[in-house]
Amino acid sequence: MLVRTEAIVLRTLPYGETSLIASLFTRAKGRLSVIAKGARLPGSRFGGTLQPSSCLQVVFYYRPTRELQMLRESSFAQYLPTLSRDLEKLTLSLRMVELAQVLLPPEEPQPAFFDAFWQVLARLDATPVRAWNLLPWFQLRLAAALGFAPKIEQAQVEQIGPEGGELVLSSGQVRPHSTDPVPVRLASRAALRAFALLAQTDPDTALRLHLNATQRHELLQLTEAYLQHHIPEGFPARSGRVAERLFESLRSGS
Secondary structure (H helix, E strand, O other): OEEEEEEEEEEEEEEOOOEEEEEEEEOOOEEEEEEEOOOOOOOOOOOOOOOOOOEEEEEEEOOOOOOEEEEEEEEEEEOOOOOOOOHHHHHHHHHHHHHHHHHOOEOOOOHHHHHHHHHHHHHHHHOOOOHHHHHHHHHHHHHHHOOOOOOOOHHHHHOOEOOEEEEEOOOOOEEEOOOOOOOEEEEOHHHHHHHHHHOOOOHHHHHOOOOOHHHHHHHHHHHHHHHHHHOOOOOOOHHHHHHHHHHHHHHHHO
């Protein structure tokens, strides 16, 4: 069966002398792997499209019993010129695609999350400020797609005082300090309120959220901890560590 669909490139690996294997998150079929024969040859019909974070229109031959689908065509459907030139944006986008590659189940279409992913990459490419806000926003959309969206109760959020509060790791509830014997992550009021806001808002509102460097770092630690609590085995940390080092360098330079 010939499938034409939009796709986000998650990862590529060389295959043989001239080809590539690409992991794609597609609107029609979810996450799957394709082989692009001859993609590494000069003048290949795939051009430079098969790069992580690229948003493409693809055509491939699909057979349910086959692990590798055959890629026939790929072209840019959403051009993102700054992602590859801006170190901060590149690092953020690579963390997003790494999380999607490892955590999304294979061949399970998730059109709502696909739309959110496609949208956040466009916002990341275009925004001149506060690009870091989009990573925790994406992580919370991913949590929802995987079945553990944070359970935010606005009354609890509003009760958090200047001393801060806690994130309940099992439910994503944000609340004041409690004596309940459940795993929690302690955090400042600002970081917890930001977590609650990003769990319920759109990326444009996320970009308007003002946090200082310390609060932003704390927020990222909350979203990472929340994801890792629910997926402790095989949780991807490599690009997260790269992002952490970049964050520290930006913080020290600010």
